[in-house]
Amino acid sequence: MNYWLLKSEPDVFGIDDLAKAPKKTEHWDGVRNYQARNFMRDDMNKGDQVFFYHSNCAEPGIVGIAEIVRAGYPDHTAFDPKEKYFDPKSDPDKPRWYMVDVRYRRKLKRPITLKELKENKGLKSMKLLQKGNRLSVMPVTEREWRAILALEKR
DNA sequence: GCCAACGTTGGC
């Protein structure tokens, strides 16, 4: 099993939106970055655990836990000219972009803010904290996963 | 709103 961190802007689609979705499940569509695409297409499996991260907001940080319930499959929003993330270069016979399905599990008892993650020496290696990192989909190591859950209990 | 960092595009 793998661990991941998914970024989302709470003003656009936050943890509460996922919790309110039918079956508490949503397509993680609209990812238009090759590195993120590769993670979703090649490495995400059903059952993988996800930290739900709020970005571009007053208090960026990890706010909840979700689970991958469907592994990578073609992102059909790329084929539809009416969609915001339409990409004419993505051919249904040879899809350029992929998505996964994500199901809500729970909110953290309290948000673990970006600030707190940065202050934790054991988490320095986190991809999220690397300079200039803008990936919206990234792997989390098991050690990092456990360390962050331990922070929640403090 | 600002701006640094990064990814992508396209001319050459």
Add this chain to the structure above:
DNA sequence: GCCAACGTTGGC
């Protein structure tokens, strides 16, 4: 293949 121009991300 190089690199300038441009668009986007996301913290602050």
